[in-house]
Amino acid sequence: MINSERYSRQILLPQVGTHGQEKLLSSKVLVIGSGGLGCPALQYLAAAGVGTIGICDFDNIELSNLHRQILFSTNDIGKPKAQIAKAKLQQLNPEINVIAHHLKLNNTNAIDLISDYDIVIDGTDNFETRYMINDACVLLKKPLVHGAVLKWQGQVAVFNVRMTEQNYSTNYRDLFPQPPDENAILSCNEAGVMGVLPGIIGLLQATETIKFIIGFGNLLTNQILTYNLLNHQQQIFVLDPNPNAHAHAPQSREEFEKFNYKSFCKIMTEAxxxxxxxxxxxxxxxxxxxxxxxxxxxxxxxxxxxxxxxxxxxxxxxxxxxxxxxxxxxxxxxxxxxxxxxxxxxxxxxxxxxxxxxxxxxxxxxxxxxxx
Amino acid sequence: MEIKILAFGAVADVLSSGQMELDNLISTDELRAYFEKNYPTLKSLSYAIAINKKIVLGNVNFNNGDEVALLPPFSGG
The missing domain is CATH 3.40.250.10 (Rhodanese-like domain)
Structure with a gap:
């Protein structure tokens, strides 16, 4: 039974209605990374009534997170992000089920974790995990809502959506078959990021997720949207399948579990x-x-x-x-x-x-x- | 032949500009070679190339007035 008052303003939209609201309530969304992208996405998904929301994050809250990770308060510093995010979301909407996965995603837990959900939002902050999530979603035939930011710019795309019986839309490897040398690329920790930027991009990810679940509007499938905060310029680029991009991707669960994402992303680890x-x-x-x-x-x-x-x-x-x-x-x-x-x-x-x-x-x- | 370059993210940082106009480059391979020669830092960055809003694979020839976008991946979140 839907609490119609809570969702009344979105149920009023003919594209949503009670049918769309029921779809939201019966859907399961996994948000990987409850940082700058994950926090705003989580808030709006919980508010919209996504019935089951998983939050995967292994990190604890730091003072330098608070300018953009708006689910967290000053007195949460030092506490685990996944648990605190869950508590805040349950306060916002006690009628949904929020699951905290306080763990670091790796080749051995990714498949089982993602299997339990209908759609995945990537809110992580490194290429190693981004390729890993992409490959797991491709193997499991799950759609993936990609978002990434740097300084004043962001990217959004929806990957691996089922188009026909056998065909899925393009994914991260079609776009970027080769990861950059991570050591040559700056992360937000080094390059900086304006807090509102992951806010905007995270909300675009939540938007795509809601559109996918309800099934209306045009998704950013086979496309990538770029957004520039400084001049509000947005561009959509069309993406075709890249037949050569998947030769090196794991083709089975066994290959996935053995795939070395660190060396693929040229990260030299010190033993x-x-x-x-x-x-x-x-x-x-x-x-x-x-x-x-x-x-x-x-x-x-x-x-x-x-x-x-x-x-x-x-x-x-x-x-x-x-x-x-x-x-x-x-x-x-x-x-x-x-x-x-x-x-x-x-x-x-x-x-x-x-x-x-x-x-x-x-x-x-x-x-x-x-x-x- | 003239093309308009639109650079994003770290590529724009290396070029010190998000936009520029170039002539006498006939293809995407020539463009990559030109950038790597004049901006060696770009060698360690990977980026997709789009011509008139369509991401292209392999070597593609330009037409006069093409808008060529250079899209590096971002990792931040």
């Missing part, structure tokens, strides 16, 4: 380090793999614990014959080559966790000597 003290405790754990990455016959020879020997100089050529899971510790004499090896291996085996022995085997031997 973790462990102290010699911590290393000593790890030696008690039989499930740990330890690799000596020094050259063969390098001194001092280590016979104190079980390990394999793969010199750094041959790691890249040997990599196809290697396989790792669980925690893997690399070491050299002083820590530098161990770090390089851990970085290379992390990139190739995202399922395993590589850590480097800080200060190398010399630091550990010194510690052993002190304790003897």
């Amino acid at each position: 973790e380090k462990i102290t010699p003290q911590k290393f000593a405790t790890y030696l008690q754990d039989n499930s740990i793999t330890i690799i000596d990455v020094r050259e063969l016959n390098e001194e001092p020879a280590i016979n104190n614990f079980i390990h394999t020997h793969i010199p750094l100089s041959t790691i890249s050529t040997d990599i196809s014959s290697l396989s790792y899971t669980g925690t893997v510790i690399t070491f050299c004499n002083h820590g530098r080559r161990g770090q390089q090896a851990a970085n290379i291996l992390s990139k190739h085996f995202p399922e395993a966790t590589f850590v480097n022995l800080e200060g190398g085997i010399m630091a550990w031997l010194k510690l052993e000597e002190q304790q003897a």
Whole structure:
């Protein structure tokens, strides 16, 4: 039974009516990222009566968020965004179901999370997650409402909408087959953003979502809208399928779960380090793999614990014959080559966790000597 | 032959302008090469090219008076 007073002003619109309102109430929307884009989108979706709203965000609220993330107040600083956003939205509209997913989206949780929803809004702030969400939506045949901002400009598009039985509209990879070098691109954290800009773009995303659910108006499918806050110029560009863009995209859930979005976006991750003290405790754990990455016959020879020997100089050529899971510790004499090896291996085996022995085997031997 | 360039986001920052007019460039490949030579920072940016509001793939020849937009992806949210 619809509380018609709450939604009366939009039900008055003939394109909405009680039928459209029922569609909104029975729809499930997932908003990934409750930041500058997510906050305004969430507010209007909750107000409009979207029946189930998921909020996925792993972050906590910071003072520098408040100029644009308008669901949060000064006394929310330090608290998890997903939970606070949920509480605020339930206050706004207790008649809908709001679910907080306080987690960082990754290849292993994305598919299951997105499966539970009808449509996804991308309000994230990095290319790695944007490509991941896009690929998951393509695999799951879910529409994706894209929005992104920088400084004074924004982009909006609706991806992967079912057009005919077998055909879906273009997606992020048709538009940008290759991600830019993330290190060469500034994020809002570095380049700055005027608070109202993600407000406008986030509301355009909410608009497209509501239009999609109710089924009226023209969606930004096979198109991308650009918006410039400084002069209010808006342009719509037409986008055709890019047949070459999907060759490198994961084609199945298995491929998706193995796809390394960090290396695809050329993000060089620095593997973790462990102290010699911590290393000593790890030696008690039989499930740990330890690799000596020094050259063969390098001194001092280590016979104190079980390990394999793969010199750094041959790691890249040997990599196809290697396989790792669980925690893997690399070491050299002083820590530098161990770090390089851990970085290379992390990139190739995202399922395993590589850590480097800080200060190398010399630091550990010194510690052993002190304790003897 | 003259074309009008409309640059967005980081591309506009590198070019120090959102708009410019260029002549003697016949195709999108020539345009990319011209920009990468004169603005080396653009090499590390990826961007889509649209001619008269339609995003084009591969190498496409220009016609006189074409409006050519350079659209880099944004990541901010």
